[in-house]
Amino acid sequence: MAIAPTIPAIEPAAETRVPTRSRHRRRLTPARAAILALKFVAGAIIVGLALFPLAWMVISGFKLRTEVVRTPFQFFPDVWEVQNYVQILSDPSFVRTLAITGLGAVIFTTGSIMINSMAAYAFARLEFVGKRIVWPLVLMTMFIPGMTILLTSFIVVTKLYMLDTLAVLILPGLASAAHVFFVRQFYLNIPSSLEEAARVDGCGRWGVYFRVFLPLSKAPFVVVGIGSFMAYWNSFVWPVLTITNPDLFQVQQYLANFRGERSSELGLLMAGSALAAAPIIILFLIFQRQIIANIKMAGLK
Template identity: 70%
Template sequence: MIEPHRRARTRRWWVGGLLKGAVGLIFIFLALFPLAWMIIAGFKAKTEVLETPFQFFPEVWHWENYVRILSDSAFLRTLGWTLSGAVLFTALSLTVNSMAAYAFARLEFPFKKTLWVTVITTMFIPGMTILLTSFIVVTKLHMLDTLAVLVIPGAASAASIFFIRQFYLNIPRSLEEAAELDGCGAGRIFMRLFLPLSKAPFVVMGITAFLSYWNSYVWPIMVMATPEKFVLQQYLATFRSERTSELGILMAGSAMAAAPVIIMFLVFQKQIIGNIKMAGLK
Protein backbone atom coordinates (compact mmCIF):
# COMPACT_ATOMS: atom_id res chain seq x y z
CA MET A 1 0.00 0.00 0.00
CA ILE A 2 2.89 2.35 0.75
CA GLU A 3 4.64 1.84 -2.60
CA PRO A 4 1.64 2.92 -4.80
CA HIS A 5 1.18 5.94 -2.56
CA ARG A 6 4.82 6.92 -3.05
CA ARG A 7 4.53 6.48 -6.81
CA ALA A 8 1.42 8.67 -6.93
CA ARG A 9 3.13 11.34 -4.84
CA THR A 10 6.23 11.23 -7.07
CA ARG A 11 4.02 11.45 -10.16
CA ARG A 12 2.22 14.50 -8.75
CA TRP A 13 5.59 16.09 -7.90
CA TRP A 14 6.82 15.59 -11.47
CA VAL A 15 3.59 16.92 -12.97
CA GLY A 16 3.66 19.96 -10.70
CA GLY A 17 7.30 20.62 -11.56
CA LEU A 18 6.63 20.36 -15.28
CA LEU A 19 3.66 22.72 -15.04
CA LYS A 20 5.70 25.27 -13.08
CA GLY A 21 8.52 24.98 -15.59
CA ALA A 22 6.15 25.43 -18.52
CA VAL A 23 4.56 28.52 -16.94
CA GLY A 24 8.01 29.92 -16.20
CA LEU A 25 9.14 29.38 -19.79
CA ILE A 26 6.02 31.13 -21.08
CA PHE A 27 6.69 34.17 -18.88
CA ILE A 28 10.36 34.24 -19.92
CA PHE A 29 9.34 34.08 -23.58
CA LEU A 30 6.81 36.90 -23.20
CA ALA A 31 9.36 39.04 -21.38
CA LEU A 32 12.28 38.47 -23.75
CA PHE A 33 10.45 38.32 -27.09
CA PRO A 34 10.09 42.13 -27.55
CA LEU A 35 13.77 42.66 -26.71
CA ALA A 36 14.88 39.86 -29.02
CA TRP A 37 12.67 41.18 -31.83
CA MET A 38 14.11 44.69 -31.43
CA ILE A 39 17.69 43.41 -31.63
CA ILE A 40 16.95 41.21 -34.66
CA ALA A 41 14.98 44.02 -36.33
CA GLY A 42 18.16 46.06 -36.23
CA PHE A 43 19.55 43.72 -38.87
CA LYS A 44 16.58 44.07 -41.22
CA ALA A 45 16.20 46.16 -44.35
CA LYS A 46 14.02 49.27 -44.41
CA THR A 47 10.92 47.45 -45.64
CA GLU A 48 11.28 44.30 -43.53
CA VAL A 49 10.71 45.72 -40.05
CA LEU A 50 6.93 46.18 -40.50
CA GLU A 51 6.54 43.61 -43.24
CA THR A 52 3.40 41.47 -43.39
CA PRO A 53 3.13 38.58 -42.92
CA PHE A 54 5.36 38.83 -39.86
CA GLN A 55 8.84 37.42 -40.25
CA PHE A 56 11.09 37.25 -37.19
CA PHE A 57 14.45 36.79 -38.91
CA PRO A 58 15.58 38.92 -41.86
CA GLU A 59 16.14 37.40 -45.27
CA VAL A 60 19.48 39.20 -45.46
CA TRP A 61 21.35 40.30 -42.34
CA HIS A 62 22.20 43.99 -42.67
CA TRP A 63 25.09 44.47 -40.27
CA GLU A 64 25.61 47.95 -41.65
CA ASN A 65 22.60 49.20 -39.64
CA TYR A 66 24.56 48.86 -36.40
CA VAL A 67 27.70 50.18 -38.06
CA ARG A 68 25.88 53.29 -39.27
CA ILE A 69 24.22 54.07 -35.94
CA LEU A 70 27.51 53.59 -34.07
CA SER A 71 29.29 55.87 -36.53
CA ASP A 72 26.60 58.55 -36.18
CA SER A 73 28.25 61.37 -34.22
CA ALA A 74 24.86 62.75 -33.11
CA PHE A 75 23.83 59.38 -31.66
CA LEU A 76 27.15 58.90 -29.86
CA ARG A 77 27.00 62.43 -28.47
CA THR A 78 23.45 61.88 -27.24
CA LEU A 79 24.42 58.53 -25.73
CA GLY A 80 27.32 60.09 -23.84
CA TRP A 81 25.25 63.09 -22.75
CA THR A 82 22.47 60.86 -21.45
CA LEU A 83 24.89 58.52 -19.69
CA SER A 84 26.64 61.44 -17.98
CA GLY A 85 23.32 62.87 -16.84
CA ALA A 86 22.10 59.48 -15.60
CA VAL A 87 25.26 58.92 -13.53
CA LEU A 88 25.05 62.43 -12.07
CA PHE A 89 21.33 62.05 -11.35
CA THR A 90 21.88 58.67 -9.66
CA ALA A 91 24.70 60.01 -7.48
CA LEU A 92 22.68 63.08 -6.46
CA SER A 93 19.57 61.02 -5.81
CA LEU A 94 21.40 58.54 -3.55
CA THR A 95 23.10 61.38 -1.68
CA VAL A 96 19.96 63.39 -1.03
CA ASN A 97 17.67 60.47 -0.27
CA SER A 98 20.12 58.63 2.00
CA MET A 99 20.75 61.76 4.06
CA ALA A 100 17.01 62.36 4.40
CA ALA A 101 16.45 58.70 5.28
CA TYR A 102 19.11 58.87 7.99
CA ALA A 103 17.55 62.01 9.45
CA PHE A 104 14.10 60.44 9.62
CA ALA A 105 15.44 57.13 10.93
CA ARG A 106 17.86 58.28 13.63
CA LEU A 107 17.72 62.02 14.33
CA GLU A 108 15.24 63.92 16.43
CA PHE A 109 14.09 67.37 15.32
CA PRO A 110 10.95 69.55 15.56
CA PHE A 111 7.91 68.49 13.52
CA LYS A 112 9.60 65.24 12.51
CA LYS A 113 6.37 63.22 12.38
CA THR A 114 4.55 65.94 10.47
CA LEU A 115 7.34 66.21 7.91
CA TRP A 116 7.48 62.43 7.56
CA VAL A 117 3.75 62.25 6.85
CA THR A 118 4.16 65.04 4.29
CA VAL A 119 7.01 63.19 2.56
CA ILE A 120 5.08 59.92 2.44
CA THR A 121 1.99 61.69 1.09
CA THR A 122 3.93 62.80 -2.00
CA MET A 123 4.28 59.12 -2.98
CA PHE A 124 0.58 59.10 -3.86
CA ILE A 125 0.70 62.17 -6.12
CA PRO A 126 1.08 61.17 -9.81
CA GLY A 127 4.02 62.86 -11.46
CA MET A 128 1.92 63.94 -14.44
CA THR A 129 -0.26 66.11 -12.21
CA ILE A 130 2.63 68.40 -11.23
CA LEU A 131 4.33 68.71 -14.62
CA LEU A 132 2.86 72.14 -15.33
CA THR A 133 3.69 73.60 -11.92
CA SER A 134 7.18 72.10 -12.10
CA PHE A 135 7.68 73.65 -15.52
CA ILE A 136 6.65 77.08 -14.17
CA VAL A 137 9.10 76.74 -11.27
CA VAL A 138 12.12 75.79 -13.43
CA THR A 139 11.22 78.52 -15.91
CA LYS A 140 11.32 81.19 -13.20
CA LEU A 141 14.62 79.75 -11.97
CA HIS A 142 16.05 80.06 -15.53
CA MET A 143 16.92 76.37 -15.63
CA LEU A 144 15.41 75.52 -19.02
CA ASP A 145 17.64 73.82 -21.57
CA THR A 146 20.33 72.98 -19.03
CA LEU A 147 21.54 69.75 -17.50
CA ALA A 148 20.40 71.00 -14.09
CA VAL A 149 16.74 70.93 -15.14
CA LEU A 150 17.06 67.23 -15.91
CA VAL A 151 18.98 66.29 -12.78
CA ILE A 152 17.82 68.44 -9.86
CA PRO A 153 13.97 68.42 -9.90
CA GLY A 154 13.56 64.66 -9.60
CA ALA A 155 16.52 63.86 -7.36
CA ALA A 156 14.50 63.72 -4.13
CA SER A 157 12.18 60.73 -4.07
CA ALA A 158 9.78 59.82 -1.28
CA ALA A 159 9.88 56.15 -2.31
CA SER A 160 13.68 56.07 -2.10
CA ILE A 161 13.68 57.85 1.25
CA PHE A 162 11.12 55.37 2.60
CA PHE A 163 13.05 52.34 1.30
CA ILE A 164 16.43 53.46 2.66
CA ARG A 165 14.88 54.59 5.96
CA GLN A 166 13.40 51.13 6.52
CA PHE A 167 16.85 49.66 6.00
CA TYR A 168 18.46 52.12 8.43
CA LEU A 169 15.86 51.32 11.09
CA ASN A 170 17.13 47.72 11.10
CA ILE A 171 20.74 48.70 11.82
CA PRO A 172 21.44 47.84 15.50
CA ARG A 173 21.49 50.79 17.87
CA SER A 174 24.52 49.26 19.61
CA LEU A 175 26.73 50.10 16.62
CA GLU A 176 25.62 53.71 16.75
CA GLU A 177 26.12 53.89 20.51
CA ALA A 178 29.65 52.51 20.15
CA ALA A 179 30.43 55.20 17.58
CA GLU A 180 29.07 57.87 19.92
CA LEU A 181 31.36 56.62 22.69
CA ASP A 182 34.27 57.11 20.31
CA GLY A 183 33.26 60.74 19.96
CA CYS A 184 31.51 60.58 16.58
CA GLY A 185 28.73 63.03 15.87
CA ALA A 186 25.71 62.46 13.66
CA GLY A 187 27.59 63.39 10.49
CA ARG A 188 30.54 61.07 11.15
CA ILE A 189 28.21 58.24 12.17
CA PHE A 190 26.36 58.60 8.90
CA MET A 191 29.55 58.72 6.84
CA ARG A 192 31.51 56.01 8.64
CA LEU A 193 28.78 53.63 9.77
CA PHE A 194 25.60 53.95 7.77
CA LEU A 195 27.05 54.60 4.32
CA PRO A 196 29.37 51.54 4.32
CA LEU A 197 26.37 49.38 5.27
CA SER A 198 24.13 50.87 2.58
CA LYS A 199 25.27 48.83 -0.42
CA ALA A 200 22.09 46.74 -0.53
CA PRO A 201 19.51 49.58 -0.70
CA PHE A 202 21.85 51.74 -2.80
CA VAL A 203 21.98 49.10 -5.54
CA VAL A 204 18.19 48.90 -5.79
CA MET A 205 17.54 52.63 -5.50
CA GLY A 206 20.52 53.46 -7.71
CA ILE A 207 19.24 51.26 -10.52
CA THR A 208 15.76 52.73 -10.09
CA ALA A 209 17.11 56.28 -10.35
CA PHE A 210 19.32 55.42 -13.32
CA LEU A 211 16.44 53.85 -15.23
CA SER A 212 14.06 56.72 -14.48
CA TYR A 213 16.54 59.16 -16.04
CA TRP A 214 17.58 56.88 -18.89
CA ASN A 215 13.99 56.27 -19.99
CA SER A 216 12.67 59.79 -19.35
CA TYR A 217 10.85 61.40 -22.26
CA VAL A 218 7.92 63.64 -21.24
CA TRP A 219 9.89 65.94 -18.94
CA PRO A 220 12.88 66.36 -21.32
CA ILE A 221 10.67 67.33 -24.28
CA MET A 222 9.12 70.05 -22.11
CA VAL A 223 12.36 71.60 -20.87
CA MET A 224 14.99 70.86 -23.54
CA ALA A 225 14.99 72.63 -26.91
CA THR A 226 18.57 72.37 -28.18
CA PRO A 227 19.07 69.19 -30.28
CA GLU A 228 22.64 68.82 -28.99
CA LYS A 229 21.24 68.52 -25.46
CA PHE A 230 18.52 65.98 -26.21
CA VAL A 231 18.44 62.85 -24.07
CA LEU A 232 18.35 59.44 -25.69
CA GLN A 233 14.58 58.97 -25.87
CA GLN A 234 14.19 62.43 -27.42
CA TYR A 235 16.82 61.60 -30.02
CA LEU A 236 15.14 58.32 -30.98
CA ALA A 237 11.73 59.99 -31.22
CA THR A 238 13.18 62.73 -33.43
CA PHE A 239 15.00 60.13 -35.53
CA ARG A 240 11.74 58.26 -36.13
CA SER A 241 9.82 61.40 -37.14
CA GLU A 242 12.54 62.72 -39.44
CA ARG A 243 13.81 59.47 -40.96
CA THR A 244 10.68 57.35 -41.13
CA SER A 245 12.03 55.04 -43.84
CA GLU A 246 15.10 53.95 -41.86
CA LEU A 247 13.37 51.72 -39.33
CA GLY A 248 16.18 49.16 -39.37
CA ILE A 249 18.67 51.76 -38.18
CA LEU A 250 16.12 53.00 -35.62
CA MET A 251 15.80 49.48 -34.21
CA ALA A 252 19.58 49.20 -34.07
CA GLY A 253 19.74 52.48 -32.16
CA SER A 254 17.04 51.31 -29.76
CA ALA A 255 18.95 48.08 -29.16
CA MET A 256 22.13 50.02 -28.45
CA ALA A 257 20.16 52.28 -26.09
CA ALA A 258 18.97 49.21 -24.17
CA ALA A 259 22.47 47.70 -23.95
CA PRO A 260 23.72 49.71 -20.91
CA VAL A 261 20.60 48.82 -18.96
CA ILE A 262 20.97 45.11 -19.75
CA ILE A 263 24.65 45.18 -18.80
CA MET A 264 23.81 46.92 -15.53
CA PHE A 265 21.27 44.24 -14.61
CA LEU A 266 23.73 41.46 -15.46
CA VAL A 267 26.42 43.06 -13.28
CA PHE A 268 24.15 43.67 -10.28
CA GLN A 269 21.81 40.69 -10.62
CA LYS A 270 23.13 38.98 -7.47
CA GLN A 271 22.57 42.10 -5.38
CA ILE A 272 19.10 42.61 -6.85
CA ILE A 273 18.06 39.02 -6.15
CA GLY A 274 19.57 39.25 -2.66
CA ASN A 275 17.57 42.40 -1.91
CA ILE A 276 14.36 40.78 -3.14
CA LYS A 277 14.98 37.82 -0.83
CA MET A 278 15.79 40.16 2.05
CA ALA A 279 12.61 42.13 1.47
CA GLY A 280 10.62 38.90 1.39
CA LEU A 281 12.08 37.75 4.70
CA LYS A 282 11.25 41.07 6.33
Protein backbone atom coordinates (compact mmCIF):
# COMPACT_ATOMS: atom_id res chain seq x y z
CA MET A 1 0.00 0.00 0.00
CA ALA A 2 1.46 3.34 -1.04
CA ILE A 3 2.00 5.80 1.70
CA ALA A 4 0.85 9.33 0.87
CA PRO A 5 3.60 11.85 1.34
CA THR A 6 3.09 14.10 4.27
CA ILE A 7 3.20 17.80 3.59
CA PRO A 8 4.65 19.76 6.44
CA ALA A 9 2.34 22.39 7.77
CA ILE A 10 3.30 25.90 6.86
CA GLU A 11 3.31 28.11 9.86
CA PRO A 12 2.06 31.65 9.29
CA ALA A 13 4.85 34.08 8.94
CA ALA A 14 5.46 36.24 11.90
CA GLU A 15 3.99 39.69 11.55
CA THR A 16 6.60 42.02 10.27
CA ARG A 17 6.67 45.44 11.71
CA VAL A 18 7.97 48.31 9.69
CA PRO A 19 10.08 50.41 11.91
CA THR A 20 8.67 53.87 12.12
CA ARG A 21 10.81 56.91 12.29
CA SER A 22 10.66 58.69 15.49
CA ARG A 23 9.71 62.28 15.03
CA HIS A 24 12.18 64.62 16.54
CA ARG A 25 11.18 68.17 17.04
CA ARG A 26 13.80 70.74 16.39
CA ARG A 27 14.62 72.57 19.53
CA LEU A 28 13.87 76.27 19.42
CA THR A 29 17.20 77.69 20.40
CA PRO A 30 17.58 81.39 21.22
CA ALA A 31 19.45 81.97 17.94
CA ARG A 32 16.72 80.29 15.89
CA ALA A 33 14.03 82.22 17.75
CA ALA A 34 15.84 85.49 16.99
CA ILE A 35 16.06 84.62 13.27
CA LEU A 36 12.35 83.78 13.11
CA ALA A 37 11.52 87.03 14.90
CA LEU A 38 13.64 89.03 12.43
CA LYS A 39 11.94 87.31 9.48
CA PHE A 40 8.52 88.07 10.91
CA VAL A 41 9.38 91.72 11.52
CA ALA A 42 10.90 92.10 8.03
CA GLY A 43 7.85 90.50 6.42
CA ALA A 44 5.49 92.70 8.43
CA ILE A 45 7.40 95.83 7.37
CA ILE A 46 7.33 94.84 3.68
CA VAL A 47 3.60 94.04 3.79
CA GLY A 48 2.89 97.27 5.65
CA LEU A 49 4.80 99.37 3.11
CA ALA A 50 3.03 97.64 0.23
CA LEU A 51 -0.46 98.05 1.70
CA PHE A 52 -0.02 101.56 3.14
CA PRO A 53 -0.90 103.50 -0.08
CA LEU A 54 -3.96 101.34 -0.69
CA ALA A 55 -5.14 101.63 2.91
CA TRP A 56 -4.58 105.39 2.90
CA MET A 57 -6.57 105.75 -0.32
CA VAL A 58 -9.54 103.75 1.02
CA ILE A 59 -9.55 105.57 4.37
CA SER A 60 -9.17 108.96 2.67
CA GLY A 61 -12.47 108.28 0.98
CA PHE A 62 -14.08 108.61 4.43
CA LYS A 63 -12.43 111.98 5.14
CA LEU A 64 -13.73 115.47 4.61
CA ARG A 65 -12.27 117.63 1.87
CA THR A 66 -9.85 119.43 4.20
CA GLU A 67 -8.68 116.32 6.06
CA VAL A 68 -7.04 114.53 3.11
CA VAL A 69 -4.08 116.92 2.93
CA ARG A 70 -4.13 118.04 6.55
CA THR A 71 -0.89 119.23 8.11
CA PRO A 72 0.37 117.57 10.24
CA PHE A 73 -0.45 114.27 8.58
CA GLN A 74 -3.33 112.30 10.07
CA PHE A 75 -4.01 108.77 8.87
CA PHE A 76 -7.51 108.27 10.30
CA PRO A 77 -10.27 110.88 10.02
CA ASP A 78 -11.78 112.58 13.05
CA VAL A 79 -15.25 111.53 11.93
CA TRP A 80 -15.86 108.69 9.47
CA GLU A 81 -18.08 109.92 6.64
CA VAL A 82 -19.55 107.73 3.88
CA GLN A 83 -20.82 110.68 1.90
CA ASN A 84 -17.94 110.54 -0.59
CA TYR A 85 -18.69 106.94 -1.55
CA VAL A 86 -22.43 107.61 -1.73
CA GLN A 87 -21.92 110.68 -3.88
CA ILE A 88 -19.50 109.05 -6.35
CA LEU A 89 -21.77 106.02 -6.73
CA SER A 90 -24.75 108.28 -7.38
CA ASP A 91 -22.88 109.94 -10.27
CA PRO A 92 -24.31 108.41 -13.48
CA SER A 93 -21.16 109.15 -15.47
CA PHE A 94 -18.96 107.26 -12.99
CA VAL A 95 -21.29 104.26 -12.92
CA ARG A 96 -21.44 104.27 -16.73
CA THR A 97 -17.66 104.43 -16.89
CA LEU A 98 -17.33 101.41 -14.59
CA ALA A 99 -19.88 99.50 -16.68
CA ILE A 100 -18.32 100.27 -20.07
CA THR A 101 -14.83 99.53 -18.76
CA GLY A 102 -16.01 96.25 -17.23
CA LEU A 103 -17.72 95.22 -20.47
CA GLY A 104 -14.62 96.00 -22.50
CA ALA A 105 -12.41 94.16 -20.02
CA VAL A 106 -14.55 91.01 -20.20
CA ILE A 107 -14.56 91.03 -24.01
CA PHE A 108 -10.84 91.76 -24.13
CA THR A 109 -10.03 88.99 -21.64
CA THR A 110 -12.13 86.41 -23.49
CA GLY A 111 -10.64 87.31 -26.85
CA SER A 112 -7.11 87.38 -25.48
CA ILE A 113 -7.46 83.90 -23.96
CA MET A 114 -8.85 82.40 -27.18
CA ILE A 115 -6.40 84.03 -29.62
CA ASN A 116 -3.28 83.50 -27.54
CA SER A 117 -4.17 79.92 -26.63
CA MET A 118 -4.77 79.00 -30.29
CA ALA A 119 -1.44 80.54 -31.24
CA ALA A 120 0.22 78.69 -28.37
CA TYR A 121 -1.29 75.39 -29.56
CA ALA A 122 -0.01 76.01 -33.08
CA PHE A 123 3.53 76.73 -31.89
CA ALA A 124 3.52 73.84 -29.40
CA ARG A 125 1.98 71.03 -31.46
CA LEU A 126 1.85 71.90 -35.15
CA GLU A 127 4.62 71.77 -37.70
CA PHE A 128 4.40 74.33 -40.46
CA VAL A 129 6.73 76.05 -42.88
CA GLY A 130 8.69 78.87 -41.27
CA LYS A 131 7.89 77.91 -37.68
CA ARG A 132 11.53 78.16 -36.60
CA ILE A 133 11.67 81.66 -38.04
CA VAL A 134 8.29 82.95 -36.94
CA TRP A 135 8.58 81.85 -33.29
CA PRO A 136 11.73 83.92 -32.53
CA LEU A 137 10.11 86.90 -34.24
CA VAL A 138 7.06 86.51 -31.98
CA LEU A 139 9.29 86.41 -28.91
CA MET A 140 11.16 89.51 -30.04
CA THR A 141 7.98 91.56 -29.75
CA MET A 142 8.08 91.00 -25.97
CA PHE A 143 11.10 93.30 -25.79
CA ILE A 144 9.63 96.19 -27.80
CA PRO A 145 8.31 98.93 -25.48
CA GLY A 146 4.70 99.80 -26.19
CA MET A 147 5.45 103.53 -26.26
CA THR A 148 7.75 103.08 -29.27
CA ILE A 149 4.89 101.87 -31.49
CA LEU A 150 2.24 104.17 -30.04
CA LEU A 151 2.30 106.64 -32.94
CA THR A 152 2.28 103.98 -35.65
CA SER A 153 -0.55 102.15 -33.89
CA PHE A 154 -2.54 105.39 -33.74
CA ILE A 155 -2.03 105.94 -37.48
CA VAL A 156 -3.23 102.40 -38.23
CA VAL A 157 -6.44 102.67 -36.18
CA THR A 158 -7.09 106.11 -37.68
CA LYS A 159 -6.85 104.71 -41.20
CA LEU A 160 -9.27 101.94 -40.16
CA TYR A 161 -11.78 104.50 -38.77
CA MET A 162 -11.69 102.88 -35.34
CA LEU A 163 -11.35 106.01 -33.23
CA ASP A 164 -14.02 106.58 -30.56
CA THR A 165 -15.20 102.97 -30.71
CA LEU A 166 -14.92 100.13 -28.22
CA ALA A 167 -13.07 98.13 -30.87
CA VAL A 168 -10.06 100.47 -30.75
CA LEU A 169 -9.60 99.59 -27.09
CA ILE A 170 -9.97 95.84 -27.61
CA LEU A 171 -8.59 94.69 -30.96
CA PRO A 172 -5.06 96.17 -31.03
CA GLY A 173 -3.93 94.47 -27.81
CA LEU A 174 -5.51 91.03 -28.10
CA ALA A 175 -2.36 89.21 -29.26
CA SER A 176 0.38 89.05 -26.64
CA ALA A 177 3.71 87.28 -27.11
CA ALA A 178 4.11 86.86 -23.35
CA HIS A 179 0.75 85.09 -23.05
CA VAL A 180 1.47 82.92 -26.09
CA PHE A 181 4.80 81.90 -24.56
CA PHE A 182 3.21 81.17 -21.18
CA VAL A 183 0.42 78.96 -22.56
CA ARG A 184 2.79 77.25 -24.99
CA GLN A 185 4.99 76.14 -22.09
CA PHE A 186 1.93 74.50 -20.54
CA TYR A 187 0.90 72.79 -23.79
CA LEU A 188 4.37 71.35 -24.26
CA ASN A 189 3.88 69.37 -21.05
CA ILE A 190 0.56 67.78 -22.06
CA PRO A 191 1.22 64.10 -22.93
CA SER A 192 1.17 63.47 -26.66
CA SER A 193 -0.74 60.23 -26.02
CA LEU A 194 -3.88 62.26 -25.32
CA GLU A 195 -3.57 63.99 -28.65
CA GLU A 196 -2.89 60.73 -30.47
CA ALA A 197 -5.93 59.09 -28.83
CA ALA A 198 -8.12 61.97 -29.95
CA ARG A 199 -6.79 61.70 -33.50
CA VAL A 200 -7.53 57.97 -33.51
CA ASP A 201 -11.11 58.74 -32.44
CA GLY A 202 -11.50 60.93 -35.51
CA CYS A 203 -10.77 64.41 -34.14
CA GLY A 204 -9.09 66.88 -36.42
CA ARG A 205 -6.79 69.64 -35.25
CA TRP A 206 -9.69 71.82 -34.14
CA GLY A 207 -11.28 68.87 -32.35
CA VAL A 208 -8.04 68.11 -30.50
CA TYR A 209 -7.75 71.73 -29.43
CA PHE A 210 -11.36 72.11 -28.25
CA ARG A 211 -11.82 68.65 -26.72
CA VAL A 212 -8.37 67.95 -25.26
CA PHE A 213 -6.28 71.07 -24.79
CA LEU A 214 -9.00 73.59 -23.96
CA PRO A 215 -10.50 71.60 -21.03
CA LEU A 216 -7.02 71.12 -19.55
CA SER A 217 -6.10 74.80 -19.77
CA LYS A 218 -7.87 76.16 -16.71
CA ALA A 219 -4.61 76.78 -14.83
CA PRO A 220 -2.84 78.95 -17.45
CA PHE A 221 -6.11 80.61 -18.46
CA VAL A 222 -6.51 81.95 -14.91
CA VAL A 223 -3.11 83.67 -15.08
CA VAL A 224 -3.60 84.94 -18.63
CA GLY A 225 -7.15 86.09 -17.89
CA ILE A 226 -6.21 88.02 -14.77
CA GLY A 227 -3.29 89.64 -16.58
CA SER A 228 -5.44 90.63 -19.55
CA PHE A 229 -8.25 91.98 -17.38
CA MET A 230 -5.83 94.02 -15.28
CA ALA A 231 -4.01 95.39 -18.33
CA TYR A 232 -7.27 96.59 -19.89
CA TRP A 233 -8.72 97.96 -16.66
CA ASN A 234 -5.59 99.96 -15.79
CA SER A 235 -4.87 101.26 -19.31
CA PHE A 236 -4.65 105.04 -19.53
CA VAL A 237 -2.42 106.31 -22.35
CA TRP A 238 -4.17 104.44 -25.18
CA PRO A 239 -7.74 105.43 -24.15
CA VAL A 240 -6.70 109.06 -23.77
CA LEU A 241 -5.18 108.95 -27.25
CA THR A 242 -8.07 107.23 -29.03
CA ILE A 243 -11.25 108.05 -27.06
CA THR A 244 -12.77 111.53 -26.91
CA ASN A 245 -16.42 110.56 -26.53
CA PRO A 246 -17.37 110.88 -22.81
CA ASP A 247 -19.79 107.97 -23.16
CA LEU A 248 -16.83 105.66 -23.87
CA PHE A 249 -14.44 107.01 -21.24
CA GLN A 250 -12.50 104.33 -19.38
CA VAL A 251 -12.21 104.36 -15.61
CA GLN A 252 -8.62 105.66 -15.47
CA GLN A 253 -9.45 108.28 -18.05
CA TYR A 254 -12.46 109.39 -16.02
CA LEU A 255 -10.41 109.68 -12.81
CA ALA A 256 -7.76 111.74 -14.60
CA ASN A 257 -10.38 114.15 -15.94
CA PHE A 258 -12.05 114.29 -12.54
CA ARG A 259 -8.77 115.26 -10.91
CA GLY A 260 -8.23 118.01 -13.47
CA GLU A 261 -11.74 119.45 -13.23
CA ARG A 262 -12.46 118.99 -9.49
CA SER A 263 -9.02 118.90 -7.95
CA SER A 264 -10.24 120.35 -4.64
CA GLU A 265 -12.55 117.39 -3.92
CA LEU A 266 -9.80 114.98 -2.95
CA GLY A 267 -11.99 112.90 -0.67
CA LEU A 268 -14.36 112.22 -3.55
CA LEU A 269 -11.42 111.40 -5.81
CA MET A 270 -10.02 108.94 -3.25
CA ALA A 271 -13.41 107.25 -2.97
CA GLY A 272 -13.63 106.88 -6.75
CA SER A 273 -10.08 105.54 -6.94
CA ALA A 274 -10.80 102.99 -4.22
CA LEU A 275 -13.91 101.78 -6.05
CA ALA A 276 -11.95 101.61 -9.31
CA ALA A 277 -9.30 99.45 -7.66
CA ALA A 278 -11.84 97.11 -6.06
CA PRO A 279 -12.43 94.75 -9.06
CA ILE A 280 -8.73 94.00 -9.46
CA ILE A 281 -8.29 93.38 -5.73
CA ILE A 282 -11.34 91.10 -5.61
CA LEU A 283 -10.13 89.07 -8.59
CA PHE A 284 -6.71 88.64 -7.02
CA LEU A 285 -8.19 87.54 -3.70
CA ILE A 286 -10.38 84.98 -5.46
CA PHE A 287 -7.65 83.52 -7.69
CA GLN A 288 -4.53 84.19 -5.61
CA ARG A 289 -3.84 80.51 -4.95
CA GLN A 290 -4.10 79.61 -8.64
CA ILE A 291 -1.94 82.55 -9.66
CA ILE A 292 0.81 81.74 -7.18
CA ALA A 293 0.67 78.01 -7.93
CA ASN A 294 0.68 78.35 -11.72
CA ILE A 295 2.99 81.31 -12.31
CA LYS A 296 5.96 78.94 -12.28
CA MET A 297 4.67 76.97 -15.27
CA ALA A 298 6.52 79.21 -17.72
CA GLY A 299 9.80 77.68 -16.56
CA LEU A 300 8.83 74.04 -16.80
CA LYS A 301 10.41 73.56 -20.20
